[in-house]
Amino acid sequence: MNEDCSAHEALVKELNDPTMRADYARPYDGYKVGPIAAVLGWLLVTSGTIVYGKKPSYGKFKAVEVIARIPYQSWEVATYTLLTGFYGNEKRAIELTKTSAFSRQAQDNETMHVVVITQICKRLRCVGWFRHMFIPLVFAFFYFWTIYLLYMVSRKSALELNYLFETHAYHQYSEFLALYGEQLRDTPVMSDFLVLYGRNVRSEYELFESIRNDELIHRNRSIKEIELRRK
Numbered sequence: 001m002n003e004d005c006s007a008h009e010a011l012v013k014e015l016n017d018p019t020m021r022a023d024y025a026r027p028y029d030g031y032k033v034g035p036i037a038a039v040l041g042w043l044l045v046t047s048g049t050i051v052y053g054k055k056p057s058y059g060k061f062k063a064v065e066v067i068a069r070i071p072y073q074s075w076e077v078a079t080y081t082l083l084t085g086f087y088g089n090e091k092r093a094i095e096l097t098k099t100s101a102f103s104r105q106a107q108d109n110e111t112m113h114v115v116v117i118t119q120i121c122k123r124l125r126c127v128g129w130f131r132h133m134f135i136p137l138v139f140a141f142f143y144f145w146t147i148y149l150l151y152m153v154s155r156k157s158a159l160e161l162n163y164l165f166e167t168h169a170y171h172q173y174s175e176f177l178a179l180y181g182e183q184l185r186d187t188p189v190m191s192d193f194l195v196l197y198g199r200n201v202r203s204e205y206e207l208f209e210s211i212r213n214d215e216l217i218h219r220n221r222s223i224k225e226i227e228l229r230r231k
């Protein structure tokens, strides 16, 4: 595990404390996104609600996590493309390299979410081929190119759209923990992928708590990327 990942894992643990979490969330809780992100974010959340329902569920999380990886991969490819044009500008090259490093780390994190949740869904037999595999797969293809193009023309809108997506994910995991907490505490998690990733959780409660915290970190980081450019 590299230094950035170790720092992320340490923060994930700290955010289990409700006071720490509220303090960490507060500076970006009321962030107002621009019109492009607002429209696309509304479309994204509304279509997710229509296809997978309003209430959080294992199946909905599985589908959401297939999609959640995509913006980070798009950002990585977009920053790589931009570096082809801006390698002569050292300040810009540093910014782009930092975004690229974060996006690679976030891709691995979201991949861990989708792999572990998919194993749980397989055990519970709670997903269908069309709704939970085919639709997210097709959507992911178009989403990748939409985010890539959006990042190239309006980096701010691309980051703000991710802020909205991660805000939604954060609330859905929080609601899931509140609704099914007791049952989740009694369900152990055995996952070779979690061992490979380097995260230790004993129960599904601890797993979903840690994923909720990942999404909050991704939410804040999306806006911090915008602020870094302004400095």
Ligand SMILES: [Fe+2]
Residues within 6 Å of the ligand: 065, 068, 109, 110, 113, 169, 211, 214, 215
């Ligand atoms: Fe996720």
Ligand SMILES: [Fe+2]
Residues within 6 Å of the ligand: 068, 110, 166, 169, 214, 215, 218
């Ligand atoms: Fe996320």
